[in-house]
Amino acid sequence: MQKRDILGNFVKKDGVLCEYEIKKLDGQSEAYSALITFLPGTRELRCNDCDKALCLGSEGYKWLMYLPIGEFWSLETFYNSAGELIQWYFDINKRNFIDESGMPCREDLYLDLVVLPDGQTMTLDADELQEALDISKISIDDYHHAYKIHDQIKASKWSNVTFLSQLSAKLLADYA
DSSP: OEEEETTTTGGGSTTOOEEEEEEEOOSSSOEEEEEEEEOTTOOOEEEOSSSSOEEEESTTOEEEEEEETTSSEEEEEEEOTTSOEEEEEEEEEEEEEEOTTSOEEEEEEEEEEEEOTTSOEEEEOHHHHHHHHHTTSSOHHHHHHHHHHHHHHHTSGGGOHHHHHHHHHHHHHTTO
16 A cells, blocks of 8 residues: 555656645535646656556646545546546545645555546556555455445446536636
């Protein structure tokens, strides 16, 4: 398991130039969002887990992050430079929390779920989850927890394109 902050791990790579803003959201439960905007000169960030090498980040692209404290997942919404939705990406986590510096963070459990604009879903990194179990990076309880959360997301409103579109639009509007 790796501790990752709300900004993820891509924005800290060489060749990635971006600006970002993190906000605590109003509402009944504690949640945070972040908007990352990629600047000129940023190298392309590609997803090789898909059938094709999909570009997820480049100049003008935006990533909208959503991290609810107390949940076991976080959500990333990817937009291209024309503002068109690329995909929603759920990271399955052991926990979401605020670290000692006040940064919203998560402990990644490797397994991921992607929802595409047409409603198709893809499970990613099941092999990484299995490997983590095999080499004792995670427990058998963590392994089953990851699949339980994955299946709950898939069977809930969180995999509904209309719901995700409305949520993303609302969160993005907070940065306008």
